[in-house]
Amino acid sequence: MSERAFLWVTHQVAVTRWVKAEVAARAPHLKFAFSRPGLTTFKVDGGDASPASAVPTSFARAWGLSLGRADAPATALEVIRGFTDQPVRLHVFERDIDVPVDEQDLTVRGRRAAAIDAALRAAAPAAFLPEARARAGDRVIDVVVPHGREPDEPWLIGVHDHDGDAPATRHGPWPGGVDHVPLPAEAPSRAWCKIEEALRWADLEPAPGETCVEIGSAPGGASYAMLCRGVNVLGVDPGEMHAAVTGFAGPHGNRFTHLHMPAAEVPKKALPRAFEWLLCDVNLAPMVALKYIERFVALAHGGLRGAVLTLKLNDDGVFEALPRILARIDKLGARTVRVTQLPSHRSEVVAILTW
Ligand SMILES: C[S@@+](CC[C@H](N)C(=O)[O-])C[C@H]1O[C@@H](n2cnc3c(N)ncnc32)[C@H](O)[C@@H]1O
Incomplete structure (x- = not known):
């Protein structure tokens, strides 16, 4: 590790203070260095830092080791060549802005990242592997740039290893972890976007013929996403489901079943x-949702492959309870538990579990 190692994390703009507070509590050797909207960096004050290092926060969508800054493809390539002479995966992506993604102009979002990605590849075709999707064992160069609607300013050049063994070092395989779908x-x-982004970030693929239980399924965006993937869905919700879900008929013959009641009333035999x-x-x-989650995990009788649990973080009180909430989630018996905040999230994070 160099004497002056910095780690960076990208996240939603609104949670910057929670990112800093969580990192200060969980990793006191990481000292806040600087932030730009959607990007926070920490100086590593003692301890080890490498492209495999994690930044311990529930809001990180992407993270890594900082290599430096650049303001043009030529200077970015200098930084990258100073670090590696092997072809690497390239992830160019834009920082978040403080506007919910579904209110953004999607013709502007991503435009700058695409142009810089093309310029870097054109300037050094042999330096980068052709596809963006990272595979296990890849070294990934991250180029974090301002959002397409913001003025340009120096880009952060970073690096991370995809994927470490520990859940905390597992990255999303796409630029920035995952983009908005x-x-x-x-x-x-x-909620369709939230589940599709979660599955992409965690690199999970539900298979046709599998079965999913959803607690809080109405009106049905997430159920619809699972149905389109060929999965049978049982939705638990006292609210009404959309006809696209109740009438779903896809090529795999999978169906939606509505358990039209609150989660507490679902009989085991249903x-x-x-x-x-x-x-x-x-x-x-x-804390209330967890009571139902714990019961439904037990009712899956060890057959679960994955769980995608949205945690509403409406205020500082819930943020402060997060360590206790995550401790209860850790006790659900999953092999891996990863927490992130996705592009489509508002005041919420997601815990993604695999067995
Ligand atoms: C954010 S919405 C769910 C969105 C849904 N997942 C989708 O894909 O469209 C929250 C839902 O939780 C449901 N809900 C609230 N309390 C519940 C409970 N005790 N049991 C089951 N559902 C509940 C509400 O009726 C509401 O439909």
């Missing part, structure tokens, strides 16, 4: 003996 016209709600996926997106405090 735009809502298709037929999807019943923007659930299949085993199911592979559990989703939860209820507008309840996480």
Whole structure:
């Protein structure tokens, strides 16, 4: 490690103070260095730092070791060549701005990153592997640039290793971890984006014929996403489901079943003996939602492959309770637990578990 190592993390703009507070509590050797909207860096004050290092925060969508700054492809390539002479994966991506992604002009978002990515590849075709999606064992060069609608300013050049063994070092495989997945016209709600982004960030692929139970399923964006992937869905919600979900008929013959009641009232016999996926997106405090999650995990009888649990973080009180919430999630028995905040999230984070 160099004497002056810096780690960087990208995240939503609104949670910058929570990122700093969490890192200060969990890793006192990481000292806040500087921040730009959607990007916070920490000086490593003692301890080790490498491209495999994690930045311990529940809001990190991407993170890594800083290599320096650049303001043009030529200076970026100098920084990158000073670090490696092997072809590497290239991830150019834009920082978040303080506007919910579904209110942004999607023709502007990503335009600057695409232009810089093309310029870097044109200037040094042999320096980068052709595809963006990172594979296990890849070394990834990150170029973090301002959002397409902001004025340009120096880019942060970083590096991370994809993927470490520990859950905390598992990155999303796409530039910036994952980008926003735009809502298709037929999807019943923007929860479709949240589940699709979660599956992409965590590199999970539910398979046709599997079964998913969703707690808080109405009106049905997440259920619709799982149905389109060929998964049978049992949705638990006292609210009404959208017709695109209740009438779903896809090529795999999978169907939606509505358990039209609150989660507390679902009888054991209404659930299949085993199911592979559990989703939860209820507008309840996480400590309350966890009671239902714990019961449904037990009712899956060890058959779960994954769980995607949305945790509403409506205020500082819930943020302060986060360590206790995560400790309860750790006890669900999953092999890996990863927490992030996705592009489509508002006041929430997601815990993604795999067994
Ligand atoms: C954010 S919405 C869910 C969005 C949904 N996942 C989608 O994909 O469209 C929250 C839902 O939680 C449901 N909910 C609240 N309390 C619940 C409970 N105790 N049991 C089941 N659902 C509940 C509400 O009825 C509401 O439909």
